[in-house]
Amino acid sequence: PIPCVPWQSQTSGQYQRRVHGDKNELSELSDFPVMGSLETLWINNNKFSDLMALLHKVNELFPNLIYLSLLRNPICPQLYFEAGHEEQYRRYRSSVITRLPGLMFLDAIQISDVERAHAARAGEFLTSVARVAEKEYNKVEDDPQEDLDALKHQHVET
DSSP states (O other): OOTTSOOOOGGGTOOOOEEEOTTSOOSOOTTOOOOTTOOEEEOOSSOOOOHHHHHHHHHHHOTTOOEEEOTTSTTSOOTTTSTTOHHHHHHHHHHHHHHOTTOSEETTEEOOHHHHHHHHHHGGGSOOSHHHHHHHHHTOOOOHHHHHHHHHHHHHHO
16 A cells, blocks of 8 residues: 555445545555545546546545545646646546546536536547646657547547
């Protein structure tokens, strides 16, 4: 487990409701147990680079999550920290809301009914912004064929 994140297994009779895992250089959640009682997960300032894989794992490990914060990870467009990422951030939010319908807050912003409705209509069809955000984070140049291949692969998985 992550040394600075105190958690107790549900089997021990103790239930963890919040985990603060900021600044741990995490790139996956493989060391976390299933935590059915977890409601709040802060994993800001880490190295998560695959949004869909992370959301799948979050769904699997934390079925009752209502607050998730992923700021300053390669998968999260830098809305708060750099100008010009508003549309990418909206698409990112829709992708997360679609895959984690029980969330009430994402990145310290309450999920509105309008956002939820938009995500229900378009969320599954939005291309993942994770690759775009990661490219910008790492300053990697776009490859149109690679983006097309990723989109085809994503469509097959959903």
